[in-house]
Amino acid sequence: MPEDIIDLIRESVIQGRVTKDDEGLDEDMVGQPGMSELIEEALISGVDAQDIINQGLTAAMKIVGKRFEAEEYYIPDMLASAEAVGVAMEILEPELTRSGVKPKGKIIIATVKGDLHDIGKNIVSILLRGAGYIVKDLGNDIETKDIVKAVKKEKPEFLGLSALLTSTMVNMEDTIKALTESGLRDKVKIVIGGAPVSEEYAESIGADGYGADGFQAVAVVEALNSGTTGNK
Amino acid sequence: MLAVSSQINIDRQQILSHIGYGDEYEPSARITSLVNDYIENYHDLIAPSYSYTFRDIEWIKGNRISIGDSIILRSKVIARLLERCEIIAVFALTIGNHLEDMVTHLAENSLVLQATVLDAIGSGAAEKLASHIEDKIKRIANAGELMTSRRFSPGYCDWEVSQQKMVFDALNGDAAGIHLTESLLMMPRKSVSGIIGIGLPNKDIENYNPCPTCKKKECPGRR
Structure with missing residues (x-):
């Protein structure tokens, strides 16, 4: 049965x-x-x-x-x-x-430049895959220009950025600025996560959402996908 | 200097706590068998090596400590400790790249659970190696009728991670094969660097602990 x-x-x-x-x-x-x-x-x-x-x-x-x-x-x-x-x-x-079923969306995920921590990012990746998204994981210590290049090429609906250090979280803001300068910012929703960042920080750098843990990150992506939330 | 990997014996409880289990919750059969498996086999994945040196404390002004060769450490907490010390030991150690490469390989193949457990084992092994080196330095100090403090690493208390460079400079280019990235993180990642204060028995440095009076109550390094 x-x-x-x-x-x-x-x-x-x-x-x-x-x-x-x-x-x-x-x-x-x-x-x-x-x-x-x-x-x-x-x-x-x-x-x-x-x-x-x-x-x-x-x-x-x-x-x-x-x-x-x-x-x-x-x-x-x-x-x-x-x-x-x-x-x-x-x-x-x-x-x-x-059978013609489309995935819920595509997500590019990366740990920003200068940061080598990737366990948290990996957890979010697997949870997003489990929730039915196509995830392209760029890895850690990713140059801002490479993230921009990947967004341009892959045209994802979402971009997830991770950092574990206060010294590297500033590269999240640089990435958002670079996407704006490339005219790509409005084409992708950006969700950030990692120990030093917060909802307030996400808002201050112009991200669309913040996930405190893996499940929250998925919930934020789901909500943004259905157009029910986001701090932008 | 190379250390013998079989001397680095991590304990199961420490690994379970690294991956998030408290004392009151027994992990599932699946997690137990995975952790046990890795604990049995991780020795082949680590190549411990370390380096340490002793330096005089030239002067202390406010939060600045001079340890020679224009090397200035900056931290109020470390300065308060070193005011009571005669010399410091500076050290760096690593378990090498191999375990980390395996973690990356597992994660790239979507085996994130295995990657997380093995990563915790790597952290546990690096911590054990740090304790091993700490004991070694303590024995040397004790032989000269001196006492040692707890160990402190850049990133602890008000000692910024960017000060990692000073620690490496103090090791005179012999940092156990570890190198610093542009953002001053250590490669291999499973590495520990830091200092230990050494002083006379009457200065009570072994009990120096800034934690009880610190306002960061949630600090993971609270001792």
Whole structure:
């Protein structure tokens, strides 16, 4: 039954299991089908890819988000879940393209020039992938001109900028200025994040949003995507 | 100088706390098996090396401390400590590039959970190596009937990260293979640099701690 397999897919996200060889949140789960096996099985049985995403993956990530907020899940638990979603999306992508389903949007993400920290950025990347966005991760210590070049070439709807240091967060402002000078600022929504920045800082440099953690970053992107928020 | 990687024994609890677990919450079976796996195998990924030197404190004026060769450290907190010291030890250490390359590789392949756990193991190993070097310097000081302070790194308290350059200058070009980027961050990333004050036993420097009177109550480095 399709509902049964969607239940199992949801549970696989909650358990943070990618393959049958993985342990889960609970013990003794090795051997039971994980995300990749379940998605393959669902597609063979003719379950609609969009249903897998909406009722399986997105619904499960909402539960994970709530548990994270309630401090029942810690960062690694959340990452395990997001990773399971990422694997599912990879398998589903060709199927979605075939059936003409468009991704929610494209996001370029980068840690700004001078900053070598990328764990936070990586967490946001995987959560955004899990939420159905195409993410192009430029990496860390990225020159402002290269970010501008990527925005020009890839034409993303969103740009995510990350910095962990007070000495490098100023490069976020430089990036926004450079995008304005290149005439690209109005073509992309910019969301920033990282330990030294805040909502006030985002506003002061002319960003469109600020995410305090991975889930908030996704929520801000979702809200900007539906046109319900933004500080610009 | 190279250190033996098997001497750097990180503890599981420290890694769990690095990745966000408090004392009261036992990690899931999946996270436990991942952390255990990496703890068992990380020694092959680290190549610890370190360098340290001792310098005289020439003078202290306000927040400026001269340690010779036109090297001036600037920090009120460090100046208060060094007012009680005779000399300082300056050190730099790293666990090398290999673990970090593996973290990047994992992250690039969307294995962010694995990357995060391995990154925490790298931080834990660098911290353990720092404690190891701290003990070494302490033993040398104690042999000369001197005491040592806690270690301080640029970025702690009011000592700015940009002062990293002074620490590296003080090491006379021998910084354990670590180099500074344009924005004065250390490469490899899993590196620690800093100073330790050394002084007479009656100056009580081993207990010098600016934290209890500091207003930054949320500071992650609070001791």
